Structures are given as structure tokens and as C-alpha cells.
Amino acid sequence: MIFQQSRKTSRKKKTAGVRFWRLPQASFRLFGFNTTVSTISPRMNIRCFYSSITPSGRIRHTITDKSESKPNATGKSIMTFQKKYYIYSTFLFLTLILPQISHAEIRIVTTTEDIASITTEIGRDKVEVSAITRGYQDTHYIEAKPSYMVKANRADLLIYQGLELEVGWLPLLIRGARNPQIMPGGKGLLNLSSAIVPLEVPVGEVDRSRGDIHPLGNPHYHLDPENGLMMASAIAEKLKELDPENAAGYTDNWNRFRQKLESKIIEWQSRLDAIPDKRVVTYHTTWSYFLHRFGIQSVGTLEDKPGVPPSPRHLADLANKMNREKIKIILAANYHETRFSELLASKTGARILSMPVSTGGVDEVTDYIGLFDYLVERMAAAFQSGEKS
Structure with a gap:
């Protein structure tokens, strides 16, 4: 049963010298009938035009008027259609609209699917969450589309990663959304980076000569x-x-999520601690936090500087180091181009381990905890495969 209130504005209508007010139309589907009701009220009397489409496709029209109601055989007035209509409308309001008001959800927009996954775990049925970026995208390079601005305009809360991950597009999106609640300083804006201690904070002057650093x-x-x-x-x-x-x-x-995640961290740590030699070369510094948490050593990056393609000299030096130290894994995000990784692998015999860095990065990873299940298992299998070769 669907009820939709049309947005037609009220306007006056004259009929036989009498001034009427045309009230809003209402359309709904009742017991298989597509129905439209339009009411016209001259002061005290109410006239209703009622049309319905029968299952056979015929259109039936009915006009009722309070002043034209006839008493029945018992002397009692027959209930006119408008009374039934108002009773039905009241019933709809009480059964459909009020429950939605009492169970209103907090509308939340997040910049990543990881944040969306965690937010859903905490908010459950009290929140409506949508992520702007997909897990297979490089979050640095997103276009601030009008559809994203529409989402943000309707949001009660915008949650973002921070540390300038979204600096290329998020400020534009926030301005375009024109939602005071998520503007800087608004109560509906949450920067999650304020909750953590960042790694690799640069020392000294930061400029483009050092590459694309944060x-x-x-x-x-x-x-x-x-x-x-x-x-x-x-x-x-x-x-x-x-x-x-x-x-x-x-x-x-939060307590349920914390207990589950803490238990999984112990499991993941145990899985990787069993591997004695955990050394890799990474494409970019994307993996620094993962490597730091699980005791994996990066002996170099494929990029000479962050965000800058490697020079032939850098690739040659890195290949020599990998051969000398027997490094057999090149770790990359699955959105990075593969040509430099493939060139380095051809010179070293190393395996390219291309993995998602976010929830939704591959079909198998549907939530935040599932992301680490996937990463730890793939990483452990790659190390063990290297030990046998």
C-alpha cells in the first residue's frame, strides 16, 4: 500500500458562481487499485472527485457532496466518501508516517568505505550511511561530483579520514553541498585523524621537491x-x-565491535608472528601502518619519491638490493599501475602482491574486519610461498 501526497499548490476555482478552494490531490494504491482523490471545499460543504482504475483497466469516476447525502431507510445518513477518505488518511498517518518520525535515522556520509563499515557497526539501525569513494579507488584522486554534493547536502554528519587524504576534492564538495551543519566548525563534521597518532610526519620544510608528501x-x-x-x-x-x-x-x-576487533588483532598477529623473515619492497608508503603493526620490514619503495614515478637508476639500484638481500615480495595497492612492478619483478624474480587497501577493494572484502582477514591471509601465504622457493 503506497500513499503519495502531490505537491500541487492550492488555488481557487469558481463553479456556478460559488467560490471553491481546490485542496491538494492525493494518490494511493489500495487493494490493487490505482486511486486519485481531489477535494473541493466551498465553506462548509465538501465535494470529492474520486477516480479509480479497476483491474480490468476501466476508469471509474465518482462525485460526492456532503449536501447531497441522502438518508437511508432507517433515517440515518450514509457516510460520504470524504469522511472515509479522511479516516483513511488519518490511519495512514498513524501507521506509516509516525513510525518513521519516531525512528528517524541519522544520515551520515563518509569519505571511505572503511569509515562507512565502522560507522554502520556503531550506529546499526539508528544510522543511514553512504560512502563517497569505492574501495578500489585511490582516495587521493576523486572528482567532487554534483551527486556527492547532493548527498552531503542532506547529511546530518560527514566523517572523513583527514591528514589531507581528501584535500584535493573534499573542501570543494563541502562548499558545494551548502550544508551549514558539515561546514568547518559545524557539529556535523568529524575528522577521524584527531583520534590517532600519525606516522611519517615530515621534518623540516615541506615542498614539491620532496615529492607528494603529506x-x-x-x-x-x-x-x-x-x-x-x-x-x-x-x-x-x-x-x-x-x-x-x-x-x-x-x-x-562500540563495546561489541571493540571486543571482536581486539580478538581478531590477536589472531592476525599470531598468524604473521609465526613467519620469521618478513621483508618486502612496497610501491608506495600506503602500507606503512600495516607493516608497522605486524612487524613487517620494508627495505625500499618502488617510487623514488612519494607520488613520483621511479627513474631507471632507482629501479636498477632497488633491483640490486632485492637480489642481494633475497627480497621476494613487491607489495602494491591494487589501484596502482603495474608496469614498474612488473619490470622490477622481471629483474629480481620477486612476486607482485597486489592487494586492496580498503573495504570493497575486492568483492570478497565487504567490511573492515574482513579487510584484515583478507590481507593477513594473503600476506602470510606469500611469505610462506617465498620460503619454499
Whole structure:
């Protein structure tokens, strides 16, 4: 049963010298009939034009008027259609609209699918969450599309990663959304980087000669699951601030998520601790937090400088080092181009391990915890395969 209120504006109508007000039309589907009701009210009398489409496709029209109601055989007035209509409308309001009001969800937009996954775990049925970027995209390079601005315009809360991960497009998106609640300083804007301690904060003057570096530190902190706990805690606190009536539920959800993630961290750590030699070459510094958490050593990066393609000299030096130290894994994000990795692999016999860095990066990874299940298992299998070769 679907009820839709049309947006037609009220206007006056004259009929036989009498001034009427045309009230809004209403259309709904009732017991298989597509129905439209239009009411016209001259002061005290109410006239209703009622049309319906029968299952056979015929159109039936009915006009009722309060002044034309006839008493029945018992002397009682027959209930006119407009009374039935108003009773039906009241019933719809009480059964459909009021429950939606009482169970209103907090509309949340996140910049990544990792943040969306964690937010859903904390908010559960109290939130409606949508992510702007997909897990297979490089979040640095996203276009601020009008459709993203529409999402942000309707949001009660915008959550982003920070440390300038989204600096190329998020400020433009926020301005275009024209939503005061998510403007800088608004209560509907949450920067999760304030909850963590960043790695690789540059020292000294930062300029383009040092490559594409982030002056506030490496922004890929979500790849340390311990930081995932901090992110979840910050999200829970923000939801409790915006929706204090459901604060206890958010706390319970946070505790459940924390217990599950802490248990998984112990499991992942044990899985990788069993491998004695954990050394890799990485394409970019994307993996720094993951490597740091699980005791994996990076002996070099394929890029000479962050965001800058490697020179032939750099590739030759790196290949010599890998051969000398017997490094057999080149670790890259699955959105990075493969030609430089393939060239280095051809000179060293190393295996290219191209993996997602975010939830949704591959079909098998559907949530934040599932991301680490996938990464740890693939990483452990690659190390063990290298030991046998």
C-alpha cells in the first residue's frame, strides 16, 4: 500500500458562481487499485472527485457532496466518501508516517568505505550511511561530483579520514553541498585523524621537491587495526553527542565491535608472528601502518619519491638490493599501475602482491574486519610461498 501526497499548490476555482478552494490531490494504491482523490471545499460543504482504475483497466469516476447525502431507510445518513477518505488518511498517518518520525535515522556520509563499515557497526539501525569513494579507488584522486554534493547536502554528519587524504576534492564538495551543519566548525563534521597518532610526519620544510608528501603525516592509518579501534571510539562519541537518547545503544555497539576487533588483532598477529623473515619492497608508503603493526620490514619503495614515478637508476639500484638481500615480495595497492612492478619483478624474480587497501577493494572484502582477514591471509601465504622457493 503506497500513499503519495502531490505537491500541487492550492488555488481557487469558481463553479456556478460559488467560490471553491481546490485542496491538494492525493494518490494511493489500495487493494490493487490505482486511486486519485481531489477535494473541493466551498465553506462548509465538501465535494470529492474520486477516480479509480479497476483491474480490468476501466476508469471509474465518482462525485460526492456532503449536501447531497441522502438518508437511508432507517433515517440515518450514509457516510460520504470524504469522511472515509479522511479516516483513511488519518490511519495512514498513524501507521506509516509516525513510525518513521519516531525512528528517524541519522544520515551520515563518509569519505571511505572503511569509515562507512565502522560507522554502520556503531550506529546499526539508528544510522543511514553512504560512502563517497569505492574501495578500489585511490582516495587521493576523486572528482567532487554534483551527486556527492547532493548527498552531503542532506547529511546530518560527514566523517572523513583527514591528514589531507581528501584535500584535493573534499573542501570543494563541502562548499558545494551548502550544508551549514558539515561546514568547518559545524557539529556535523568529524575528522577521524584527531583520534590517532600519525606516522611519517615530515621534518623540516615541506615542498614539491620532496615529492607528494603529506605535511601532517601518512593518512592511511586505517590499515592499522588498532587505529580502527580509535576510529570507532570517536564515531561512537559523535553519535552520542548528536543522538543522546540512543547513547546507551551506541556504547553497547562500540563495546561489541571493540571486543571482536581486539580478538581478531590477536589472531592476525599470531598468524604473521609465526613467519620469521618478513621483508618486502612496497610501491608506495600506503602500507606503512600495516607493516608497522605486524612487524613487517620494508627495505625500499618502488617510487623514488612519494607520488613520483621511479627513474631507471632507482629501479636498477632497488633491483640490486632485492637480489642481494633475497627480497621476494613487491607489495602494491591494487589501484596502482603495474608496469614498474612488473619490470622490477622481471629483474629480481620477486612476486607482485597486489592487494586492496580498503573495504570493497575486492568483492570478497565487504567490511573492515574482513579487510584484515583478507590481507593477513594473503600476506602470510606469500611469505610462506617465498620460503619454499
